[in-house]
Amino acid sequence: MNNTTAIAPPSVKHATPDHPIHDLLAQRWSPYSFSDRPVPDDHLASLFEAARWSASSYNEQPWTYFVATKQDPGEFERLLSCLVPANQAWAKAAPVLILTVVSLRFAQSGKENRAAVHDLGLASASLSMEATARGLSVHQMIGILPDRARELYQIPAHFEAWTAMAVGSAGNGEAQPAAWQERDRAPRQRKPADEFVFTGAWGHPAALVAPAAPVSVATD
């Protein structure tokens, strides 16, 4: 898997938080461009181990992950084919693809698990955090073909393919169409916290996230 082109340093696209947050959270972002440098198996094992120790309702652990690396091109192509074409276009550059599957019912009782999809999110966030800690990037996608995944991987009833992820080192975008390069260069943007942290009633911002009083700064 050696290649003769220079490998770009991991892109850095730091959040611009209004209140301090941990570096691992500030540094996480979702690149469209990946270097072709392979991800060592011990890193991948730690990513799944991070997901494993996530919280879940009744400790149900409703998540399943399929993994494919470019070391096995046939398997990589199979997993890639479970993404919608618009995601295949950029995700094919990543050295590792992951498909997530969620159990929508409790294994013991067969009852609906209302927390299942949420808890898949918890586990995948932990996986993503572990990746950041290892200098890797994760780009998650909802745009997949669940029926194709069910057929290819014999996913049982009451389980459902839900998301996919591209995993690797962020690239320099050279191999990507210009539109993706632009997205990778655009600054990260979020709603202000007072639009989604409320107290007492819908639309009433919690005082603790109120924007700080404006500071007069010379800007000439």
Next chain:
Amino acid sequence: MNNTTAIAPPSVKHATPDHPIHDLLAQRWSPYSFSDRPVPDDHLASLFEAARWSASSYNEQPWTYFVATKQDPGEFERLLSCLVPANQAWAKAAPVLILTVVSLRFAQSGKENRAAVHDLGLASASLSMEATARGLSVHQMIGILPDRARELYQIPAHFEAWTAMAVGSAGNGEAQPAAWQERDRAPRQRKPADEFVFTGAWGHPAALVAPAAPVSVATD
């Protein structure tokens, strides 16, 4: 909010991972017992800021959080009343309660957002990670009363209360019923990774998470 009893040090209940994971992920667990020590507002602001910078499909940011602290006992009681009674029983000891709400449709198009509940999980995992980094604990719950929450907080159509969280410093369990104390003392357990990390077909463990060959260790 002073109290005369000694505050127990935060309980530590480290994961026992088979592969190394970041300390913040290994240390996170969900206590039933909380100290009554208040959480400073600047910590809470950073928790929500961590959620804010989470990933979401189309950057939709479908999460909303309601927060209530014991500094406002009336508001705390209102939020507490949105939990099922079994959760109220232990969560009432926490200094902070949070209710999460998710937008099930895209704000612009009104179309269903299949990623919404998953992405709420991503954001709440980031919130929880930031809490761990600050020596705080988060215990998430699916057991809430969404209809009561809708009525109390005027939650609009197409939004849905989904989870709640107790937030604070893990306690020593003295104020809790014995059953909760036992849960807090029990070791953390998870399925082995080869039961949920597959390659190629359902039930086929990925080689990279295969258990390491047993090592002979003198244990006398």
